[in-house]
Amino acid sequence: MYPSLTAFPGDLFAEFDAMQRLLGMGAWQPSSIRAAARGAFPAVNMGTTDEAVEIYAFAPGLDPAKIEVCVEKGLLVISGVRASEAPHVSDNFHVYAKERYEGAFKRVVGLPEEVDASRIEATYRDGVLRVVVAKRESMKPRRIEVNGLEQIQHKQ
Amino acid sequence: MDMNQKGLRREANEEAQAAPLVPPVDIWEDNDGITLKADLPGVAKEGLAVGVDGETLTIEGAVSLGESAKLKDVYAEVRVARYRRTFVLGRDLDSEKIAARLKNGVLELRIPKLEAAKPRRIPVRVA
Numbered sequence: 308m309y310p311s312l313t314a315f316p317g318d319l320f321a322e323f324d325a326m327q328r329l330l331g332m333g334a335w336q337p338s339s340i341r342a343a344a345r346g347a348f349p350a351v352n353m354g355t356t357d358e359a360v361e362i363y364a365f366a367p368g369l370d371p372a373k374i375e376v377c378v379e380k381g382l383l384v385i386s387g388v389r390a391s392e393a394p395h396v397s398d399n400f401h402v403y404a405k406e407r408y409e410g411a412f413k414r415v416v417g418l419p420e421e422v423d424a425s426r427i428e429a430t431y432r433d434g435v436l437r438v439v440v441a442k443r444e445s446m447k448p449r450r451i452e453v454n455g456l457e458q459i460q461h462k463q
Numbered sequence: 464m465d466m467n468q469k470g471l472r473r474e475a476n477e478e479a480q481a482a483p484l485v486p487p488v489d490i491w492e493d494n495d496g497i498t499l500k501a502d503l504p505g506v507a508k509e510g511l512a513v514g515v516d517g518e519t520l521t522i523e524g525a526v527s528l529g530e531s532a533k534l535k536d537v538y539a540e541v542r543v544a545r546y547r548r549t550f551v552l553g554r555d556l557d558s559e560k561i562a563a564r565l566k567n568g569v570l571e572l573r574i575p576k577l578e579a580a581k582p583r584r585i586p587v588r589v590a
Contacts, residue, residue, distance in 0.1 A: 434568015
């Protein structure tokens with residue numbers, strides 16, 4: 308009835324894959340053993356700053372109280388359930404598209420070695436879960452004072 | 464309905480080389496209209512634009528995570544910070560009365576049918 312309303316979404320990674328092929332980076336390119344198949348829910352981005360490692364999980368439409376975030380042996384595990392919202396097909400409803408993820412989900416992210424798993428913060432805003440894991444003090448970049456020869460001699 | 468379109472256009476020009484993400488949707492119809500739900504994680508109310516031009520409905524959203532500028536990407540599955548998807552509305556839908564609601568990154572649109580287009584039972588008279 309509305310064919311344009313039911314068009315399937317494009318592949319988010321098609322372009323990137325095409326670029327990789329173009330550059331001759333094929334299947335032999337190593338990837339993380341825990342990297343999920345494309346289209347996994349929720350999509351995850353990870354970045355680092357000098358102070359922390361930040362993980363963003365694109366998980367819209369969840370109740371923040373029901374999102375499970377745990378750290379175990381250097382792994383961050385994000386899990387939960389996304390309930391179905393579209394009605395079942397019946398006399399009163401026609402369902403034209405059902406592309407949004409529904410059901411249980413679980414994503415595992417390997418954390419870098421330099422994080423302090425006891426200092427971890429999670430916030431949920433606009434459907435994005437942001438997990439900030441602080442880096443260990445000893446791992447933070449710092450400036451080392453360089454002493455001149457004279458200064459060292461003074462101390463003796 | 465036409466929120467912040469200028470801002471979105473400007474961003475669109477800056478990122479013109481990367482195609483926007485196509486948000487997944489659920490669409491269903493009942494007797495009074497059509498309901499559309501779209502996943503737009505990371506889009507705040509200010510970054511969302513829902514517009515109707517003739518019979519074309521356009522949903523555009525800009526992702527703003529509020530991350531610090533010092534953040535260096537280590538691994539990314541979401542590589543474009545924009546969503547865009549368009550639909551052609553039927554003539555039986557009332558594009559003047561579309562209601563939009565955005566909560567936790569999910570946009571819900573309710574597009575009512577024109578009164579004339581609602582289903583009616585035609586009584587059959589026995590001759």
